[in-house]
Amino acid sequence: MAQAGKGRLNYRCPMCFMRDLDIDMFYDKDKDEYYCIRCQYVGNEEDVLKRNEVVRMKYGSMMKRYKMEDF
Ligand SMILES: [Zn+2]
Structure with missing residues (x-):
């Protein structure tokens, strides 16, 4: 596999x-x-950020449920 890392x-x-x-x-x-x-x-x-943005919007209302646990 080619050079890879974080x-x-x-x-x-x-x-x-x-x-x-x-x-x-x-x-x-x-x-x-x-x-x-x-x-x-x-x-x-660029593609990653774009897709993450779409997911965030799509699941925005769902994520609200977890806010209390996150903070
Ligand atoms: Zn994956």
Whole structure:
């Protein structure tokens, strides 16, 4: 496997997050892409952020339930 490790920032996988899984993705320096070891998702930073935003909006009302536990 090519050089890989954690990116500068840890992004959670948007595809796994939609299934209630909070998985940190790995960063491929050669391709400048993030990838998920669990669901095969691969995307650059822009795509990850975009997808995470969509998930957040889609599940925004659901997440409110967990606010009390988070703080
Ligand atoms: Zn994933």
